[in-house]
Amino acid sequence: MKYTESFETKWHDTDAERRVRPSEILVYMQETANRQIDSTGTSLDDIRDKQRLAFILSKIKLVFHKPLAAYERIDVSTWTCESRGYKFNRCFDIRREGELVAEGISEWALINLDSRMLVRCDGVDLGIEPDEILKIDMPRRIKQPDAELSVLGTRPIRYSDIDYNMHMNNTKYPNMICDFMPIEQVDKIRVMTLEFLHESALGDMLTVYGCGDEGRYYFKTLNGKGDICLTAEVLTDK
Numbered sequence: 579m580k581y582t583e584s585f586e587t588k589w590h591d592t593d594a595e596r597r598v599r600p601s602e603i604l605v606y607m608q609e610t611a612n613r614q615i616d617s618t619g620t621s622l623d624d625i626r627d628k629q630r631l632a633f634i635l636s637k638i639k640l641v642f643h644k645p646l647a648a649y650e651r652i653d654v655s656t657w658t659c660e661s662r663g664y665k666f667n668r669c670f671d672i673r674r675e676g677e678l679v680a681e682g683i684s685e686w687a688l689i690n691l692d693s694r695m696l697v698r699c700d701g702v703d704l705g706i707e708p709d710e711i712l713k714i715d716m717p718r719r720i721k722q723p724d725a726e727l728s729v730l731g732t733r734p735i736r737y738s739d740i741d742y743n744m745h746m747n748n749t750k751y752p753n754m755i756c757d758f759m760p761i762e763q764v765d766k767i768r769v770m771t772l773e774f775l776h777e778s779a780l781g782d783m784l785t786v787y788g789c790g791d792e793g794r795y796y797f798k799t800l801n802g803k804g805d806i807c808l809t810a811e812v813l814t815d816k
Contacts, residue, residue, distance in 0.1 A: 579707040580657040581614035589648040595765045598646040600752035603680050604638075607670040608749060610654040618705040626742065630691045631702065633666070635748040638684040639716050639771045650674055659711035661699040664688075669712045683714045720773050720809045723796055727787035730758045733799070735782040745777040755797055755810055758786050763795075766814040776805040792816050 591602040612622055625631050646652065652674050659667035664687055671681040688697040733754060741747040751772055756764045778784055784799040784807060797810040 580655045580709055581610065581617065581706075582653050582655040583610045583613055584651060584653050585609075587646055587648055587650050587652060591646075592648050593764070594761075596647055597765055598648075600640065600642070600756060600767060600770060601749050603642070603646070603672065604640065604682075604749045604752055606652065606654050606672065607656065607680075607682055610670070611656045611668060614656055614706065615704065620705070626691065629702075631697060632689055632691055632743055634687045634689055634743075635774055636665070636685045636687050637716065637771070637773045638682055638748070639714055639769065640680065640682045640752070641714060641769050642680050642767060644674070644677065644679045645765070646672075646674065646679055652679065657709040658704065658706050660708050664696045664698055666699055667711060669709075671712075681712060681714065683712050683716050685716070717771065717811075720771060720796075720811050722798070722809065723789060725789055727789045727796060727798060730786045730788045730797075733757075733784040733786055735778050735780055735784065737780070739778075740780050743777075745779045746782075748772070748774065751808060751810075754786075755812060758788055758797065759795060759812070763792065763814050767812055768815060769811075769813040771811045773809045774807070775809065776801065776807045778807045782807075 591598045666686040672679045739746040782801045788797040793816045795812040799808045
């Protein structure tokens, strides 16, 4: 069943072109998902502190159809979809006066915080009736280009990045990627696919690799141990 919340975008959500940043789009989506869980009578804090479980984002594909500006009223909808095994599916869309602005499809894992083991979908009941999954093609894996990715720079993980799991919150990643793109290309982003492979913990120094040109960009980040934390593909208007 779809769940919808209404928001007004903020001036501080916007960038130099007065457009709401990709990370803030993702924040509105996930805030709505959090509120849907709260509406069942069980909060994310309850799930973590009482059940000792945590949802970890594995992969998300965001599609941006129209730009948003400050102080616009938006309706953000989210819903769970049929899930099997260890993969929980959730979809999102954002509308402005009925016009589709952005949408997304995501895959989540549920982990037991004590055993660090994954929990199967049939092992937990969120009390939310699933709805139909969006017809957005989600790649099984992001296929990195044959050309070697070059080092673009480093990125420390600090207080402003982390959440209660003590690692970089997934809503921070789109803006991090934008930081390593040509600024004139950022407002041309139409599709962003993120795949999370390892946590980026407080104190980590990520090395950011990338390649691409107008139209398509690839990124990956490695932590100090050499683990790949993120792979990403970004499509822009040419």
